Amino acid sequence: MELNNKELKNLLFSLCSIPSVSGMEGDAGDKLCELIGEHFDFYRKETCGGHIFGIKSEIENAPKLLIDTHFDEVGFMVTKVLEDGFLGVTNVGGIDTRILPAARVNVYGTRTVPAYFASTPPHLQDRSKAGGAPELSSLLLDTSLGNEANEVVRVGTLCGFASECCELMFDAVSGHGFDNKASCAAAIAGLAAVDRKKLKYDVYLHLAAREEVGCVGGRTGGYDIAPDIAIVLDAEFAAFPGIREDKTVKRGKGPSLTASPVCDKRLTARVKEIADEMNIPTQKIAYAGRTGTDTDVLNISGIGVPCVLMGIPLSGMHTAEEIVDLNDLTRAAVIIKEFAERGE
Secondary structure (H helix, E strand, C coil): CCCCHHHHHHHHHHHHCCCCECCCHHHHHHHHHHHHHHHCCEEEECCCCCEEEEECCCCCCCCEEEEEEECCECEEEEEEECHHHEEEEEEECCCCHHHCCCCEEEEECCCEEEEEECCCCHHHCCHHHCCCCCCHHHCEEECCCHHHHHHHCCCCCEEEECCCCEECCCCEEEECCHHHHHHHHHHHHHHHCCCHHHCCCEEEEEEECCHHHCCHHHHHHHHHHCCCEEEEEEEEEECCCCCCHHHCECCCCCCEEEECCCCCHHHHHHHHHHHHHCCCCCEEEECCCCCCCCHHHHCCCCCCCCEEEEEEEEECCCCCCEEEEHHHHHHHHHHHHHHHHHCC
16 A cells, blocks of 8 residues: 555545444444455454454564554434434533534434434524533434334434545545544554565554543453554644644644653654654644543553554544544554564
């Protein structure tokens, strides 16, 4: 696979076509193997629903490098099926309810059903309650299924945003699930481009499950694989006017490298050194404690795993229209490739 924006865009859009709300990402194995399996030596499913792809080094007893990037995305779960095809739902992962009225979703029942969050016309709204964030329990999905809803949807059915991936201006793209399929695309592309003769590690790519509901797959995957070192890729908050600059990085200015007690300073410095040698810009962001990523659990998995956390700057996190810059994905992919070939 060539490491350029066109290849990364096509891979990202293909990944986003695979439904993966937390709890259903385990069903993606066949589609993932069809999409990326040719680039890896083996595949197996992780106990909690993640997907592990591997490349074996020509070096005997080579150390294990884990590239961890969660595959799940936020969404909804049906809590009640009402008459006329309306559904009550709760959130799966953190979602700001202010974005939901009139949003389109897919309901993954016995068949996939398009639906919209019912929206009250402004003419009929209670003005005394205008401007506040609605309670999710007060919002209903309109499936237009009528009485057939009980045959297609059950309590516990998962639902996900249904926006289409779209090209924007100046190498930006938008769509749902970019947290964290943008990172997945970068990791897959980087490893697919590795020169096997230069590979310093047995490499394990873990498309982890259920990060959005507690970093579950990062914990169990660490025990399963027992890596010597790990690089975690996840979305990072992108800057925009009015938000704190110290909590964000800029889209299009390169992937971020995280300073945190849960990240290994030596390995992070090595990744930065490789990026500098390749003339790849990187950004720095600091977390005084937990990072809110699989790094938090992976670094204390087993006897402990030295970790690097690399971020893809992303706008609109946990909405139906997340935005990334393809240049950041391509740069992250090159860093992954070069680290796997050069080593510590």
